[in-house]
Amino acid sequence: MKVSLTVNGEEVSASCEPRRTLADFLRHDLGYTGVHVGCEHGACGSCTVSVDGATARSCCMLAVQAEGCTVTTIEGLASSGELDPLQESFREHHGLQCGFCTPGMLATAHELLRDNPDPTDSEIRAAISGNLCRCTGYQFIVDAIKGAIRPPHDGQQRDGVVEPGAAASSRRK
Amino acid sequence: MDVGGLIGARVSRVEDVRLLTGRARFVDDVREPGMLEAAILRSPVPHARIVSVDVSKAAALPGVSAVVTGAEVKAAVRGPQPVTWQVIPDMFHPRTYALAVDKVTYPGQGIAAVAAKNRAVAEDALELIDVRYEELPAVSTLEQALAEDAPRLFDEWPSNVLGRTAVRTGDAAAAFAEADVVLSAEFRFPRQMGTPLETRGVVATWDPFTDRLDVWLTTQAPNIAQAAFAEVLGLPVGRIRVRTPDLGGGFGNKFDFYGDEVVACVLSRRTGKPVKLIEDRAESFVATVHSREQKVDIEVAARADGTITGMRGTVYGVLGGALGTAGLSPCWVTAASVTGPYDIAALDMNLVGVATNRTPYGSFRGYGLPKANFVHEHMVELLAKRLGMPAHDIRRRNFIKQFPHQSPVFVFDSGRYEECLDLCLAAVRDAGWERIRQDARARGAAVGIGYSFQNEVTGLGPSRIQTFAGSSHSGFDEEVVRIDSTGHVTVYTGLSAMGQGIHTALAQVAAHTLGVPLDHVTVLSGDTDSSPYSGYGTGASRGAPLGGAAVRTAATRLKAKVLRIAGHILEAAPEDLVITDGVIAVRGVPGRTVTMADIGDAAYRRLGGRLPEDETPTLEEREVYDPVNVATAFGCTAVLAEVDRETGVVTLLGYLIAHDCGTVINPMIVDGQLHGGAAQAIGGALSEELVYDADGRMRTRTFADYLLPSAAEVPPVAISHMATPADHVPGGFKGMGESGVIGGGAAIVNAIVDALPEYDLEITALPITPPRLLALMRKGTGR
Amino acid sequence: MKAAAFEYLRAASCDEAVAALAGEDTAVLAGGQSLVPLLNMRLARPRLVVDINRLADLSYLRRDNGNVVIGALTRHRAAETSAMVATDLPLLAAALRYVGHVSTRNRGTVGGSLAHADPSAELPTVAVALDASIRVQGSHGVRDIAAPDFFVGPHETALAPGELLVSVSFPVVPGAVSVQELPFRGCDLVVVAAVAVEDGICAQARIAVGGAGPTPIRASAVEEALIGRPVTDAVIAAAVAEFTCDPPDSLHAPASYRREMASVLTRRAIGTAVHT
Known part of the structure; x- marks a missing residue:
């Protein structure tokens, strides 16, 4: 079947079988390989993209369902060659290691900050709890999302019982 | 410095x-001209003779380019899958090929493979392959494998015990004979795995005309993979190109060399086209190496003043139905490192490698060290309790203080263990944990603080040590x-x-x-x-x-x-x-x-x-x-945990690591590595387990079954650094990629025990899930 | 992990969907959060997938005579963030927050969760607690099925071949609510409770337990033991003692643990609701 949709502002179309997931369609038929597939059963969140303004796990959607939809992938976040504030904050706070979960994390974090512009640490943790990361232990992802809050917050603020890892690292020579 | x-x-x-x-490029983003996609048919049964494999219907399916069976792969290659680490020279190393040839020895073992125009068609074809199995009794657990009348996995070897050796130093018998106190415990560690978010994958192009092999491979060790391809396929190394794309995590799981990549090469050779083979998540739970599963029996001899004078016992490595490239070596590391940061004069550790009908054992961050750490930190706490001394006093009394120090196997180059313990205690003090615990107890909540101290051999390594320890690769x-x-x-x-x-x-x-x-x-x-x-x-x-x-x-x-x-x-x-x-x-x-x-x-x-x-x-x-020695990093982990007495649910409230990896190149990266390791330790201690059922079949098939910690379960983590450079390493650097995972299990369990003083708990098996903790608490109450 | 081949119909009307579903081996694609993974794993292999996502007239929330009626295609997230659900169906609002994650709730539908009939899922449990009425449409027209009759077994419902779940009607009940789950994914239980207390006496109670049996269980004996009594800890404990269930083992929790936790969570749900 032919599927036509808008991806990152561009109208695109390709043909695929009905069984093709949106994730595979975006990656293999349209070339948006920034969409990552980690489990194909809706559990890891790596393939999360925005569909018509709401996050969706693209492994749990058929491509044919996306007919006429507007999709944003990680490739669409940095416009005009500049990282967006969330991407910048992930870089600054070391919110990624291998980068495989990062596209889904960014999509989820964008939606969180849109719907809740000033989340607490536990709200951030709850919001990303459907996005598995095996590298970072999440601490710096939480810091990165916190760091992208506008107006900027004191990066040291945290509602856990421990002082922040980044700024509070003590040193002894 | x-x-x-x-x-x-x-x-x-x-x-x-x-x-x-x-903009990154991971293996599944690689698209070669004319590329086919492959899939492997995997055995659902743990142990069976393969009576027949009929691929005719699969081969006839439109869109299918090639189907190969185990026998065909064996005929197409020069030799069996390599075992890089052979720590026991006279151990039986079964010859296994990329696909099962006439016998299945674990669920998930490959039986046949298909290359087709895309993965979906390849999977369609797998369903058309008719395999007849003559099932054999499954030898799924250590106990089943060691039973007197156990069915044997390998016709050509008289036992499921593939090999034995020992790590010895000093006079353990004398230490135990003269001991004031002898303590013993038995530990069980479960099967776990690294589960990088990106599964393993390969894109192989083995051109039949140029006879050059070009492979994109998710590997942590490209030169070892290149050598393995050369050995298995019978090609000169110079004709093999291994390219490593961006890797979506490795954690050791992508260190080992798998039969799957050989299958992709054979399919490419057969079809004359590039072949992509990406493991999917469901099959990853049987097709990627498993780790951690061991039984450890231990005895500790000590004097009344808390000096530990000897350790002895046995590490049983619960291996799979074939040997991965790591062989028994992770279990050997456990035996070799069980004295940890302590200066213990006598050690007598047996090591037994036992085959079961499970997925091959392999590399996972921490290798044998998390088990060794759990054992010695448990025994330190046990000794403290027996002698009525604070556990940190036991630690301090037994810490290695003079460096370099000859441990049972490795020479530890440098360390300041007491200072590191103090640094951790200072962090705990600054975080106000004592008061949090006190307040919680006052309102009846079960909150505890647990510690573990670790040291770790990093920077493997001197090639002479690798060769001595049975590695076919240098360091x-x-x-x-x-x-x-x-x-x-x-x-x-x-x-x-x-x-x-x-x-x-x-x-x-x-x-x-x-x-x-x-x-x-x-x-x-x-x-x-x-x-x-x-x-x-x-x-x-x-x-x-x-x-x-x-x-x-x-x-x-x-x-x-x-x-x-x-x-x-x-x-x-x-x-x-x-x-x-x-x-x-x-x-x-x-x-x-x-x-x-x-x-x-x-x-x-x-x-x-x-x-x-x-x-x-x-x-x-x-x-x-080629370094003259390994570099020894060390650290101390502290965990603040709350236990729900009614449900057994453990909530981690805080996590602190004091760590020393010599000269730090980038503290942000070091912190990130420690955080990530800590999360893996948390999963390993509380929830992660690969489960086989009573029939020996794998029950863990999805992330709903294998419970990785999410952001909601991992507490805030903070790191304190100190730096004791490795003087023999230019730059003074020590490794630390595995550090975060090593001490977490013991610290978490010690925090749980501390939270529940009224129960006199002894937790010696992981993961300690809520049902298991509750059951242990009930047992404790009855004592 | 690629789905087996199937045919696909993007239904333009309920009637078209119902007509298509009358054929053999069909599956309804609503939010897809359960169906698509099952397709990917080849655990579901329908001949025809009928996509109802374009049936805009199945997406609504409205009050109707003391009930809130929710169209089958209403997304979880829409219901969760609806002011009407927050005021009239606080139990549903609370339960929805436990369903998956925002990205799954953006796609998942109220009707889909009910039709999927996972015995440990939140929405079926709320439906049983509130005695919701589920409306299905077939070639015969529509019929209403009470939630306790709708859920027949694990992933089994009273939907006949060719029928489409089109809406669910939840009665508005008084009282404060609580939803309880363990923060341990291996346990797989949910307890939902709505308890109305007047002058310290329990006036009404709606309690159901998901995951403790082949379908969600209405804790009727517990409700009866509460109603008309003062909601003291002792009364609650005695009421919860009336609850019996026979849950199966799960991968990470034995039946005995799950049975015990069903009681613990029930007590906590009641306690939390009455102290709200």
């Missing part, structure tokens, strides 16, 4: 922008540093970038050493055609101490050449020159400068008159570094 400069700087990673913008690393004609720097490495920030770390070392801006350095890796040779690849926490040291030395030599050329141009003695931000200046003479770009030009392009006559053109240095 370097002070200031880029070594030790908390700089953002050079890897990040590509990853943050979707040196080769790095190349080049300055080009524009004065920019390229570092070439054979290490794999898998998220650990090795490009940033090596760039920092090169930039710091040469005195150039960080963004003038590019690090290239991931192509055996152009990368230097890494004897052991990316594992064993060796990237910084091996790669960093080699870059440091190569860059130091290169800097000397730069200064000689600059001295020639500036008519100054090289020792009077300084390089800052890529500009070479005569010390104390403002304005007498030449840039790195000028030096590049003088070495590559306009040589006449500027390149000294006794210098060769080009600016490149190559360092092959």
Whole structure:
């Protein structure tokens, strides 16, 4: 079947079988390989993209369902060659290691900050709890999302019982 | 030790922008012209003879290009799958091939494979393959494997015990005979795995006309993979190119060499086309190596003053139905490291490798160390309780204090364990945990603080140790540093970038050493055609101490050449020159400068008159570094945990690590590695387990079954650093990639025990899930 | 992990969907959060997938005579963030927050969760607690099925071949609510409770337990033991003692643990609701 949709502002179309997931369609038929597939059963969140303004796990959607939809992938976040504030904050706070979960994390974090512009640490943790990361232990992802809050917050603020890892690292020579 | 400069700087990673913008290239993003996609049919049964495999219907399916069976793969290759680590020379190493030939020895073992126009069609074809199994009784557990009348996995070996050895030092018998106190315990560690978010994958092109093999492979050890392809396929190494794309995590699981990549090569050869084979998540739970599963029996001998005088016992490695490339070595590391940071004069540890009808045992971050740590930290707490002493007093009394220290196997180069323990205690004090615990107890809540102390052999390693310990691969690393004609720097490495920030770390070392801006350095890796040779690849926490040291030395030599050329141009003695931000200046003479770009030009392009006559053109240095010793990192973990007495649910409230990995290259990266390791320790202690049912079949098939910790379960983590450089390593670097995972299990369990003083708990099996904790509490109440 | 081939119909009307579903081996694609993974794993292999996502007239929330009626295609997230659900169906609002994650709730539908009939899922448990009425449409027209009759077994419902779930009607009940789950994914239980207390006496109670049996279980004996009594800890404990269930083992929790936790969570749900 032919599927036509808008991806990152561009109208695109390709043909695929009905069984093709949106994730595979975006990656293999349209070339948006920034969409990552980690489990194909809706559990890891790596393939999360925005569909018509709401996050969706693209492994749990058929491509044919996306007919006429507007999709944003990680490739669409940095416009005009500049990282967006969330991407910048992930870089600054070391919110990624291998980068495989990062596209889904960014999509989820964008939606969180849109719907809740000033989340607490536990709200951030709850919001990303459907996005598995095996590298970072999440601490710096939480810091990165916190760091992208506008107006900027004191990066040291945290509602856990421990002082922040980044700024509070003590040193002894 | 370097002070200031880029070594030790908390700089953002050079890897990040590509990853943050979707520009990275992972293996499944590789698309070769005419490429086919493959899938493997895997056995659902644990133990069976293969009566017949009929692939005719699959081969006839439109869109299918080739189907191969185990027998066909065996005929197409030169030899069986390699076992890189053979720690017991006379152990039985069963010859196994990429696909099962006539017998299935574990659920998930490959039976046949299909290459088709896409993965969906390949999976359609798998359903058309008719396999007849004659099922054999499953030998699924250690107890079943060791039973008197146990069915045997291998017809050609009389037992499921594949090998035995021992790690011994001192006179253990005397230590136990003279002991004031003897304590014993039995530990069970479950099957767990690394589960990188990106599964394993390969794109193989084995051209039948040129006979050249070109492979994209998710590997942490490209040179080992290259050698393994050569050995299995019967090709010269020079005709094999292994390229490593961006890796979506490795954690050891991508260190080992798998039969799947051989299958992809055979299918490519058969079809004359590139073949992509990507493991899916469901099959990853049986097709990627498992780790951790051991039974450890231990006895500790001590004096009444708390001095531990001896340890003895047995490590049973619960191996799978075939040997992975790691063989029994993770279990050997457990036996060799069970004395941990303690100066214990006598050790007598037996090691028994036992085959079961389970997935092969392999590498996972921490290797044998998390088990060893859990054992010694448990015994320290047990001894403290028996003697009525604080556990930290036991730790301090037994800490190794003189370095270098000859442990049962390794020589520990350096350490300041008491200071590290103090640093951790100070962090706990600053975080106010004592008061939190006190307040919680006052309101009836069960909150506890637990500790563990770890040391760890990193930077494997001296090639002589590797050879001695039965490795068919060496431990040196080769790095190349080049300055080009524009004065920019390229570092070439054979290490794999898998998220650990090795490009940033090596760039920092090169930039710091040469005195150039960080963004003038590019690090290239991931192509055996152009990368230097890494004897052991990316594992064993060796990237910084091996790669960093080699870059440091190569860059130091290169800097000397730069200064000689600059001295020639500036008519100054090289020792009077300084390089800052890529500009070479005569010390104390403002304005007498030449840039790195000028030096590049003088070495590559306009040589006449500027390149000294006794210098060769080009600016490149190559360092092959084989360390004289391993580098010993160490750390102390503290965990604040709350237990719901009614449900057994453990909530972690805080997590602190005091750590020393010698000279830190980038503290942000080090913190990130420790955080990530801590999360894996949390999963390993509380929830992660690969479950086989009573019939020996694998029950864990999805992330709903294998319970990785989410952001909601991992508490805030904070790190305190101290730095005791490894004096024998250029730069003083020690490894730390595995550090975070080692001490977590013991600290978490000790926190649980501390939270429930009324129960007198002894937790010796992981993961301690809520049902298990509740059951133990009930047992404790009954005592 | 690629789905087996199937045919696909993007239904333009309920009637078209119902007509298509009358054929053999069909599956309804609503939010897809359960169906698509099952397709990917080849655990579901329908001949025809009928996509109802374009049936805009199945997406609504409205009050109707003391009930809130929710169209089958209403997304979880829409219901969760609806002011009407927050005021009239606080139990549903609370339960929805436990369903998956925002990205799954953006796609998942109220009707889909009910039709999927996972015995440990939140929405079926709320439907049983509130005695919701589920409306299905077939070639015969529509019929209403009470939630306790709708859920027949694990992933089994009273939907006849060719029928489409089109809406669910939840009665508005008084009282404060609580939803309880363990923060341990291996346990797989949910307890929902709505308890109305007047002058310290329990006036009404709606309690159901998901995951403790082949379908969600209405804890009727517990409700009866509460109603008309003062909601003291002792009364609650005695009421919860009336609850019996026979849950199966799960991968990470034995039946005995799950049975015990069903009681613990029930007590906590009641306690939390009455102290709200």
